[in-house]
Amino acid sequence: MMSKAMSRRQVFFSIGGVAAAGVGMTLMPGLAKASPEEVQKAIKEMIGDTTPQEGKVSLDLPEIAENGNTVPVGVSVDSPMTQDSYVKAVHLMADGNPSPEVITFKFTPQSGRAEASTRMRLAQTQNVVAFAEMSDGSVYRAAQPVKVTIGGCGG
Amino acid sequence: MASKPRVRAPKSASKGEVVEIKTLISHKMESGQRKDSDGNVIPRQIINHFEARFNGEPFFIAEIEPAVSANPYISFYHQPQESGEYEFVWNDDDGSTYSKKSKLTVEG
Numbered sequence: 134m135m136s137k138a139m140s141r142r143q144v145f146f147s148i149g150g151v152a153a154a155g156v157g158m159t160l161m162p163g164l165a166k167a168s169p170e171e172v173q174k175a176i177k178e179m180i181g182d183t184t185p186q187e188g189k190v191s192l193d194l195p196e197i198a199e200n201g202n203t204v205p206v207g208v209s210v211d212s213p214m215t216q217d218s219y220v221k222a223v224h225l226m227a228d229g230n231p232s233p234e235v236i237t238f239k240f241t242p243q244s245g246r247a248e249a250s251t252r253m254r255l256a257q258t259q260n261v262v263a264f265a266e267m268s269d270g271s272v273y274r275a276a277q278p279v280k281v282t283i284g285g286c287g288g
Numbered sequence: 289m290a291s292k293p294r295v296r297a298p299k300s301a302s303k304g305e306v307v308e309i310k311t312l313i314s315h316k317m318e319s320g321q322r323k324d325s326d327g328n329v330i331p332r333q334i335i336n337h338f339e340a341r342f343n344g345e346p347f348f349i350a351e352i353e354p355a356v357s358a359n360p361y362i363s364f365y366h367q368p369q370e371s372g373e374y375e376f377v378w379n380d381d382d383g384s385t386y387s388k389k390s391k392l393t394v395e396g
Contacts, residue, residue, distance in 0.1 A: 203357040227355060231321055235355040238364070243347035245306035245367025248386070251350070252317070252357040285357070 166257070167233045172226075175233040178208060179224040181263050185274035190223070190265045192277045201285030207250035208238070210265045210273065220247035224265045229259025254285030293388045295376050300393045301368055309340065310363040313378050313386060319354035336362055337379040342392075343372040368394050 167175070193207035210220045225235040238249040247265070249275045255261075262276040296310040302311075313335060338350040338354025348364045366374075372396045378386045 230355055231353065234353040236353060237351040239349040239351070241347045242364055243342065243345070243367055246365040249348070249350070249364040251360065251362050254355050266368065286340055 145204075160246045163237050164254050165231055166229050166259075167231060171234050172228050175226060176264070179226070179234075179237070180266060183270070183272045185264055185272040187274060189273040190263050190275035192259055192261060192263055192275050193250070194279055196278075197280045197282065199282045201255040201257070201281040201283055203252045203254050203285070204279065205250065206235075206261060208265075208275075209246070209248035210261045212247045212267065214242055214245055214247060215242070216242050217268075219244075220265055220270045221268055223247070223249070224264045224266075225253070226262045226264070227253065227255055227259055228262065230254070230256050235261075253281060255281045257281050262286045269281070289384055290318065291386075293376065293378060295374075295388050295390055297312045297374055297390045298392060299390075300370070300395060302396050303394050304345060304367060306365050306367045308363060309374075310343060310361070311338070311340075311376055312359060314353050315378075315380070317354065317358045317360060328362050333381045335378050335380055338362055340364065341370065341375045341377070342366060343370075343376045345373075368392055370394055 183186065187213045191209050198204040206225065208223050208225065210223060212218060212220045220240050221239045226233045227235050235253050238250055240247050258280045260276050260278050261275065265273045291314045293313045298307045301307050315335050317335065318333040320388055322330045324330055326344040333353060334352065334354050338344050338352060347366055350362055352360060372392060373396045374392060376388045382383050
């Protein structure tokens, strides 16, 4: 018997919670977060041995993502975008996904502006990190945590 | 497996103006992380590469991983100096390519 004290909303949430957990179990068996070594390997593949500096990169992300299957992400880099000085690439990484790489945007001086956006899957609450490779070889980094309410499957 | 590439690009711009381009393609973006009801891994099938060209010259590229959501959306910018034609190309893991073209007139 259900307790009288349990409001309709509580009933709704408890049923919803069970349903969501059930879906999670069938869709994401053995979903593992990448190990710190895998994350380090992914970073090395993106930017080599260059030590990233802070600054120049801005991430546009929600603080809380209710649906981890589709989380909007935008990134912009402060750069004149001329032949002499431009952003070559921006790598986006999610360190709590089974595979940390998300997307690499490659720019040219013709891009006009080093800014791009997409939508990504986040398996759980984690940090989203952007690495920007500049034409002079320097690398800049920005990171932001995102709380994920219902994890996106795969990734 | 994919269909309906959609692009919102301007038809006209002034010389040196920075314009925004938005793209979307219908695709399941099967990550390769999921299993079917029998416990077999569903093979990965994603759009893995996107390229935006202007008069044949690539000016923006995206290397895409399975973490990108189904029906991948990408927005980015371009600074045209002359009139011409855009071509947007998506590459599927299965070897298919999808493309869409759009004309731009630059004034002044």
